[in-house]
Amino acid sequence: MRYSLFSVLGQALRGQRDWKPQWRDAAPKAEYDVVIVGGGGHGLATAYYLAKEHGITNVAVLEKSHVGSGNVGRNTTIVRSNYGLPGNIPFYEHSMKLWEGLEQDINYNAMVSQRGVLNLYHSDAQRDAYARRGNAMRMAGIDAELLDREGVRAMVPFIDFDNARFPVKGGLLQRRGGTVRHDAVAWGYARAASDRGVDIIQNCAVTGIRRENGRVTGVETSRGFIGAKKVGLSVAGSSSLLAAMVDMRLPIESHVLQAFVSEGVKPLIDCVMTFGAGHFYVSQSDKGGLVFGGDIDGYNSYAQRGNLHTIEDVMEGGMALWPGLGRLRLLRHWGGIMDMSMDGSPIIDRTDIGGLYLNAGWCYGGFKATPAAGFCFAHTIARDEPHPHSAAYRLDRFATGHLIDEKGMGAQPNLH
């Protein structure tokens, strides 16, 4: 049933009786043209765009748990395209454009909310670095504004301008940035892909990747062998584990990133704001909770939870920036497994194994990339060549030196 005000009102009168499952809970077929491993945002989007853009509908998405059970449902919902390096800029802007038309495209309200993303700066050097980035964005046709202190004050008058250890001097603002209701992205893509014939197979864990003559032939799963002409890996923090099944080592470490939500309160902040002198960024959800985060815990982990030290670090950043947070209460904190790459940028590429494709290394930026990652990964799988927007995300760039290191932290994943 198409979603609209009319269908909602109609069902209100009918006791909501006629709604159907939003996606088919499919059982695996013997073989598919493409098997996507990972039923998160990226995997589902990839399946959707394979069907929509390339007419490839004999596709299965294999999910070891349930749809959206990984990072797509554990992030802080921020979308933006305020990157500074030419390898990243076109890709993230492509993603932003897809966000802007997503809801009409997939007929699902994912609450794309372009409330603005404001990165604060606290020194002249930081201002200049932001100017460099903002100028690069502008040269690519992306909106970016460099605000001075008063410009920031007009947006967020409640932050500490008077007694701060690192006084706020201004900010880089991307007004088109904002937030998206994360779960809805997974569900919306699942529904849209399912409607186009994609099989979404939940509770189906991949345990092996079968190869013959240097080409994949399918995957072993907890629900039996599933044949596939092509296999796309889109499993974020589990990328190295899947790669190990074909004896590949990746330039990736899995790290835990914690995220936080406060109790719901009436509207306080109307943009996404990041502290430039500590680890803290914040926005407010439509439900009223402040959603915030900071830095990764900094050690390899598959445990989906972090430790107290990082929590305190994030809260200190919050209080330093916004002293009015003191009496607000933290409601929940949780962790996700980040596929931290060696230069902080992702990989969307073929591998040396025929028919095996990799979408990984998203660090903590994977959510905002969901539409474009799906779009470009689908292109790579369908056409066997990179999409121009993801052309820089090659697996061999670490050997050639074509690194995309926005932060300049080098080959240390926990510093990106």
Place this chain on the structure above:
Amino acid sequence: MLDRTPTFPLPVREAEQAGPPQPFRTASGGLIDRRRARDFTFDGRQLTGYHGDTLASALLANGVRLVGRSFKYHRPRGLLSAGSEEPNALVELRTGARREPNTRATMAELYEGLEATSQNRWPSLAVDALSVNALLSPVFAAGFYYKTFMWPAALWEKLYEPMIRRAAGLGRAANAPDPDTYEHAHVHCDVLVIGGGPAGLSAALAAGRSGARVVLVDEDFRLGGRLLAERREIDGLSGSDWAAQAVAELESLPEVRLLPRTTLFGVYDHGAYGAVERVSDHLAVPAAHAPRQRLWRIVAKRAVLAAGAIERPHIFGGNDRPGVMLAGAVRTYLNRYGVLPGAHPAVFTSSDDGWRTVADIAAAGGRVAAVVDSRPDVPVALRRMAEAAGAQVVAGGQVIGTRGHLALSGIEVRDAYGSTLRIPCDTLAMANGWNPVVHLDSHLSRRPVWEEAIHAFVPGQLPTGMVAAGAASGRLTLADALESGARLGAEAAESCGFAAETAGTPRTDPESTAHTPLWRVAKPRGKAFVDFQNDVAASDVELAHREGFRAVELLKRYTTLGMATDQGKTSNLAGLSIMAELTGQNIPSVGTTVFRPPFTPVAIGAFAGHHRGKEFRASRHVPSHAWCLENNAQFLETGLWLRPAYFPRAGETDWLQTVVREVETVRSRVGLCDVSTFGKIDIQGRDALTFIERVCANPFGTLKVGRSRYALLLREDGFVLDDGTVSRLAETHFVMTASTANAAKVMQHLEFCRQWLWPELDVQMVSVSEQWAQYAVAGPRARDVLRKIVDPQHDLSNEAFPFLGAAEITVGGGIPARLFRISFSGELAYEIAVPAGYGDAAWRAILQAGLPYGICPYGAEALSVMRIEKGHAAGAEINGQTTARDLALGGMLAKKKDYIGRVMKERPALTDPERPILVGFRPVDPSQRLRAGAHFLALGAEPSLTADEGYMTSVAFSPSLRHWIGLGLIRRGNERHGERVRAYDPVRGGDVEVEICNAAFVDPAGERMHG
């Protein structure tokens, strides 16, 4: 207020009771202090309670039952519980900057002058305009918003979303700087006891008596747990007296620390726990020098989880009506607070302990309207007891609906024969079994397991070192709580090496916990709520099932069940049970309930503690700090350092004027700059030189004793890590400097190389950054000034102490010092290091000695201007993205040795001649200002990513050249001197034509510093 007034005569108030009458207060009993009246207000209404009350009990005592409005439908809500699981009774506590939204009335201790306000209603609690939402509830089903608000697209952000946001959220945050303070504290113990009820007290006693270090935390302000709420006997004492006795003994044990008002909110790895103590929340304002809250980091070898259990509500139509309460809560209000929540209470039970409510009400002299037991067989004794209390007993019946508007006025009961009875009552106590508090043991990703005997989840595999006792472990009787607590407390102490004696378990009066859960009432009348706070009804769970959201996580996220501020303490299992019924599975097959920290919400300020405002991070002060403060220096944050940035003089109106004067003074006369912030690493040992060769990219084999050399450090990936100097003070004694920003990183890197890469090298390394105050004395008269400072036996002539000389000297008549002839400014310059304690003296002495030469202090800004004039790379260029070649330093790389970064810097993309390289830029029109961050474009090129040729890294107004100059990275820059390009800076509206030039703007031959 529309609350019902009591219609039965309450017993005569006792004379010693202070304050005005409280209509629902019993005549006697309870653990409140009736002689200490506490005045408070709720929505402006003046009320009085007693010391020992919570806001909730005081409201009930005054007959206030409508306390809040629900999140979505704005339905009237009252108190469901008497504890931290409360989903409904959330209020704004206090006012002004201290306003705390979403405060559970059940946990707010009453204090004199307390001000509470209801929230999420307009214009008032009784008349709430948005209660119209309740009429639209057929539309507002779970997830309806995912299906609409999409057309037209533009209206989402302009209309729909602002509307939703205004309606959402519960209370209003103060959003003013928090006037109170918070602090942290650490405590280590052998045995941590979580919960101060019968199991916890027993565990603490058993462990404490053994001499083990014990910490007991409880969220309540009074220890005793359910012992305070039930009429029980232990060894002939009342439960509360037994608890008081236990507490007294624990207080007498020197190694036991009791932390009431302290919530253990999180369990972390390896025996680390987080707890928050509400030090001052029971006061109007914190006492002088006391924090509002204290965050405890507890490290425990063993933990006994004795956090009790939470009672389950029944799911029936209108079960959210104010007056419908958990039976255990009714007993708490009655027995602990001396409040009978209603004049006509009824009881709806599926368990034997529900009947205790009847007995307790009767014992307090109250009457009971009805007892509905969903089980068909009611023992005769219970029936008689209830009938004696005036109750109509309905066995095998179910409450299917409620009546009333803002408060309960009656219930609809379907009896065993299917007939519907209407029973007037103003309170309904629900008893549907108890859920052990499995929250804390699931924080470490462990799943609870289903225990069929009690129809509840109990802890599964517990975190290492943790055991569960009493109700938290599923042992629901008092006797079991006392026994398991004592036994596990003793075992915990023993496993820490203490000899614990197991005293006999105390005797208790008999009890029955027999229970047949009623997961939901069939065919309810009206909305049957599962999650009260998020307004999730049983029908929403059905809808989620219909739409395929059957996995427990999907159910939760789609319906928001369990995602409110109570994290579903009273609702998660109910949701699971309905999904189990719909999918034809048993409950554990559907899933388990997993809870995330914190156990209850924790103030963000408590986590931050001391670290806010100026104390967010430490401030490091330079040795000349006192002089700088005395002399109006303006500071600049560099990492943690406060560096003097510039020193304005009277009459100077802007920073640039000051900086220009400082630069001109250095270039023409002499200046003094505090460069103590650079890292200084003392490197000694037989293999010190070998070590330095391996960590530096340029060669050091020829460095002589008494000489310094520029040092370039790469990361292993071939990019520049940092630069500095290495000075050889003796054959095997070196001192390396690192930049201010990278000092700690470089030290860690060197330790990595020494300890892990080349452990065979005999190298001793220690930071001496803090030992030495180091000052640059720069300018043509630098030698003249230093001559007056350095003790006379040291020859400072150019011949004896040439450029890049390094020496250990003395100053001020024998004070050890170090002198380096290095120059960042390009002038004749020295850096003199004195012990930091003499730093202040040396600074003043040098300024005094320099007076005749026109010396002035200069700050980081002037230093930066001069390094740009000289084309030296600094932080803006050494940004982790540049190679030595990018910085035009490729020529100094060693060819014949291995060093960190040697191999990786040769990757094709890093040696591509198209890579931007560092050069100078000057504006074609000298009046134009340059800005760092501008990108370079060919003249006439349209701005685009492909046209982008690089960017400006640093700029300065050059006092020497009287125009702006810049350094920047541009493709093939070294081959393009003289070429003009655009410096394009759209974010600041800049677009300046610049000419590429040599990066060394001043004295390119470097003659001055050699002079």
Place this chain on the structure above:
Amino acid sequence: MRIRCPYCGERDNGEFSYLGDAAPVRPDGMDASSEAMHDYVYLRDNRAGEIRELWYHAAGCRSWLVVTRDTRTHAITDVQPAREVAKTRRAETRLAETRTVTPAGSASHA
């Protein structure tokens, strides 16, 4: 998380900074190939399970440590001073080398 520093005792993980897997060995010397260096710098097993990893006791004794920790549970089973581990490894490598080739007068830092 609590890490038992062999010198300082058990401390909160906030006192330490993290580098990563201790398995990769730097290909020292002038003949190190760029392929070997690439693998050392960039490729990681990133196992879900027990790994040996490098931590630095930054706020304590400044020792680099080799910590054996399970990345699924965070359980730590062993902590060793990195320098001692590295020395042992060097000695083993040298022993293996002398068994295969015996370079006369190879440079050592006696």
Place this chain on the structure above:
Amino acid sequence: MAEIATLWRPRGAWDLYAQIGRHGRRDGPAGLIVAPREGLALASITAADGAGDGLAEAIRARFGLSLPEPGAALFSGETGLVWSGPDQWLALAPARGDLDGLGAALQNLAAVADQSDGRAVLRLSGPDARRVLEKGVSVDLHPRAFAAGRTAVTAVAHIGVQLWQRDDRPTYELAVARSFAGSLWSWLEEAAAEFGCEVRASA
């Protein structure tokens, strides 16, 4: 240059911060007594590889003390050795200059670096000293875990410190990198406020 010579007096590391007198709670005896220790001689000693016994001997000859094991601090009067890292110790002596010549004495056995001015040291005593420190020190300071003669290198309020216990009253000494003295004091003053804190003249 007589007028210059008069200027060459060392400045105390705590001068700008820990003002002599009462801080925090005013009534009753102060819970924390703070005495800045200015003018100490401090030096880091880092053993050369294989120096082992030779170094221990030389240390015994110079200080009459053995080299402390990890986590230990040994004192003879006001002179002492505090373990500060593997093969590393901090030597203390009561007056500036007292450790002059130590480097020469330990030639080839250890690297010695003067730290007399690099560390700012406070002596902390009083009935609530431990409770104050517990607010910032995550190391277990309970007498069963940390007694006289023990030391820990750790952090307080994000500031690296070295702490050692001098006696069982207990009296502690806390060393912090000199540039952090102001921020360390800000924390200490706040942590001690509820107990009252008295700063006395340099000990």
